[in-house]
Amino acid sequence: MKRNLLLIGAALSLSSCSTLFGPATTNVTVIGLNDFHGNLEPTNFAGVKVPDPADPAKQISLRTGGVEVIGGYLDQERAKNPNLIFVGAGDLIGASPVTSSLLRDEPSVIALSKLGMRASSLGNHEFDQGLKELLRMQNGGCDSNAPDKACKFQNPYPAAGFQWLGANVVDKASGQPVFAPYSIQEVGGAKIAFIGAVTKTTPTIVSPDGVASLSFLDEAASVNRYVPEIKAKGADAIILLIHEGGVSKDGFDQPACGTLTGPIADIVNRLDPAVSAVISGHTHQGYNCTINGRVVIQGDFYGHLLQRLDMTVDKRANKVTAIRAANVVMDPRSTPRNAAMTELVARAKTLTDAVKQTPLGTVASASILRAANAAGESALGDLIADSQLAATADRGAVIAFMNPGGIRADLNATGGGTTVTFGDAYAVQPFGNTLVVMDLTGAQIKALLEQQFDNPNPGSNRILQVSKGFTYSYDSTAAKGSRVDASSIKLNGAALDPARTYRVTMNSFLSTGGDTFSTFKEGVNVLQLPNLVDVDALAAYIKANPGVAGGAQDRIIKVR
Structure with a gap:
């Protein structure tokens, strides 16, 4: 018995040594999606022009995005680096095409869940159908205010496989968050914290009745409130997912732009320095900028672009030592398609095409x-x-x-x-x-x-x-x-x-x-x-x- 205890003790000591003396750093890839709006299928992306098949002398917009290509890209990149995490910056649903919205956007939430999304900030369009319906989209079930649409794609609707985050969305009566303010995900041995926030103007751009019980607080102050709590839990990196944005004079493919203006600039300037990067949305812009040395990126809309952050994380020092940011075109010409997503889109189209094509x-x-x-x-x-x-x-x-x-x-x-x-x-x-x-x-x-x-x-x-x-x-x-x-x-x-x-x-x-x-x-x-x-x-x-x-x-x- 004493010998067994000695063996156990030796094993624990070796485990501790592995933590102390193993690799100090790990490479983590964060892939972000903003303003998807239920676009299961590709749409025209004005940012890339290609010859018109009917008239090669004419240039037309490339059709990009769609869950088949997004899924294929994620498959491809996970094979290169398993330390990859997929997240969102709001408006994943709402104002969606008929293939998704006639099914209450359930196919879109199910698709993103199957693609491994782990967390997303709330967006204003998540509140289009009111708080109760959004909570159903998060938690599952068929108790919907649109029973003619709910649970028609899958019965019962199984809930989102990711968390919507809202550090600045609180119940008016209690002052408490209605959604989780942040989520800490372990990736490659590193703890990556994602804080979510949505534009504080949300009550002015959605039906007031649907958010009457909620307060939308200042974004930066709400984010900063949770930073000490997150650091106390040993997070190695903190990334803000926020459904608020700005505009830039530079193109989506210009790195480290310095021309970003709008609400997001003010928010970022007031953030706690512990926030390493900002994945943004709302303004439907493609930009890859820096504000005071901090990455602030947005990927257009409808899944045309995915934001990509390649980070080197020091697990012993609990900090990010390097970040490389880029917007990646979801180009069907060079990206494989995900077979499971092809099947999902086909089912959604089968259920909606008769109405759509009338x-x-x-x-x-x-x-x-x-x-x-x-x-x-x-x-x-x-x-x-x-x-x-x-x-x-x-x-x-x-x-x-x-x-x-x-x-x-x-x-x-x-x-x-x-x-x-x-x-x-x-x-x-x-x-x-x-x-x-x-x-x-x-x-x-x-x-x-x-x-x-x-x-x-x-x-x-x-x-x-x-x-x-x-x-x-x-x-x-x-x-x-x-x-x-x-x-x-x-x-x-x-x-x-x-x-x-x-x-x-x-x-x-x-x-x-x-x-x-x-x-x-x-x-x-x-x-x-x-x-x-x-x-x-x-x-x-x-x-x-x-x-x-x-x-x-x-x-x-x-x-x-």
Whole structure:
């Protein structure tokens, strides 16, 4: 017995020596994905041009991304370095194509889980369907607010295989985090801590009702709060996954750029020095920059690029001694496909293609664009507002308003022709917002139009798209509250009467004050139309108007 104890003691001593005298450093690869938005299949990436097969003299965007190629790349790189960890920077779901969103984005979460994702920051779009539904996406089950979509891909839905992280998302009543603030992952013997945060502007860009119980705190202060706790647990590296970003003058493939501006720059400048690198998102930009010597990277959107950090970690000193950062194009020409992902995408398409391919009617051109003119008005915005007015005219509506942020893509006719399918329309309006009708006075409509210039998200277009017959002009240089010329606000050529009541239509997101348009919350005689979804209104309008064109963009005039 004594001999056995001596042998055990010797083994323990050897184990301790191995820890003390084994390799001090390890090489860890971190792969990041931001703003995936349920894009299971490849999409056009403007960052890389290739010859058009139909006309080699013409250059077109390379189709990149998709879980098959992302999975193939991860397989390939894991074979080179098993010390690889896959993480996200938010908006993995929400505002998704029909192949994912008609199945409540469950195929996308299942795909990313199967690809080995370990953690992701929350994004604002994770909250599109409210907190309860997001918790279901995290924890599994079929108790959904969309029973017609939930658990249709896999029953029961098995839960995410990764943790959504939100250090700055707390319950208003208790002040406690609703999601884990951080996750420590062991990779190659090193402890890598990931802290997650989401833009504090989230309540202004999602339906307020869905996040009414939550507070979104300052990002940097929330991250810094957890750094001592993480260090006390022996973390060798700390990486911030954050759904907030900026813009850079340099290309996605330019290393160590120094031109990054926007909210992320302020956040990074206030971070604890122990945070070694920042994987960011939200602004749909490709950049690879440094701020005060710290890597700050973002990978475009839809999986076109993956962020890659190759780190040398000193396990004895508990620190990162080197980081090499790069954005990697998910190029199907040079990257193998993951067979399991091919099977998953095929199943999702089988379940959704019948709906997706249903023809609605014809349009005047192959594409109706969402790009706004100098006044902030778009041809597609006009068309959508017209469709919502037409859908609610029998409820007395005379004006319709549409938020530009809810228009997620151009209306592209299938195959470059003029026939539009339900899938084409759904790509434009994937949120499933329902329509609402209410009464506003002329004075309230003037106040609403002035709120377009109270922008909590600088750089974004907040000019509401309006239905035909409603016109006005504005001067962006005028004093706050006086930018819209009251005498120019007209309905069918007649000046709006400030004291008169008008019946107006908007989507359910706007109706509760979304995008900080609080005037909508003052409406009276509110009629909720739970069975009238915005995309269905657009579909019906296209059916009823063969060859319909986008609006002429002449309803809103910018004087200066």
